[in-house]
Amino acid sequence: MIRRYESVTLLTFTALLSTLAWAQEAAATDEHTEADQSAQLDLRIPDIRTLYTQEQIDALLASTYQERTEEVEVRGRREVVTPRVWPGIAAPIWAIFNPTQAWRIFAPLPPDQTRTAALRSDATTPYQRPASRTAADL
Numbered sequence: 001m002i003r004r005y006e007s008v009t010l011l012t013f014t015a016l017l018s019t020l021a022w023a024q025e026a027a028a029t030d031e032h033t034e035a036d037q038s039a040q041l042d043l044r045i046p047d048i049r050t051l052y053t054q055e056q057i058d059a060l061l062a063s064t065y066q067e068r069t070e071e072v073e074v075r076g077r078r079e080v081v082t083p084r085v086w087p088g089i090a091a092p093i094w095a096i097f098n099p100t101q102a103w104r105i106f107a108p109l110p111p112d113q114t115r116t117a118a119l120r121s122d123a124t125t126p127y128q129r130p131a132s133r134t135a136a137d138l
Contacts, residue, residue, distance in 0.1 A: 083098060
C-alpha cells in the first residue's frame with residue numbers, strides 16, 4: 001500500500017512540474033514575440049545622404065579626386081620557372097638546399113620541362129619537319 005501511495009504521489013508531482021514548466025515556456029515565448037514585434041533589428045545599409053550632408057560628401061571625395069590620372073599598361077608573359085631537380089641519389093641533397101621545393105623530388109616533371117624534352121631533335125635523320133608552334137614559342 002505504501003509503494004502504491006508513493007508512486008501516485010510521484011506521478012502527480014511530475015505532472016504538476018511538467019505543466020508548470022510548460023506554462024513558464026509559453027509565457028516566455030509570448031514575451032519574446034511581443035518584444036520582437038515591437039523592435040526588430042534593421043541591418044540594412046542606410047542611405048549615405050541621411051548620414052552626411054552634401055558638403056561633407058564633397059569634402060570626403062575631394063581628397064580622392066585627381067585631375068590628371070595616369071594609366072599604365074604592361075604587356076608581357078609570365079615565365080614559369082621551375083627548378084631543375086638533381087636526379088638519382090643527389091635528390092635528397094638538392095632537397096636540403098631547397099626545402100620549400102623539396103616536394104618536387106617525388107613529383108613528375110612539370111609541363112615546361114616535359115615540353116622541352118619532347119622537342120629534342122633526332123640526330124639520326126638528316127631533316128625533320130618543324131613541329132607546330134605553340135603559344136609559348138611566339
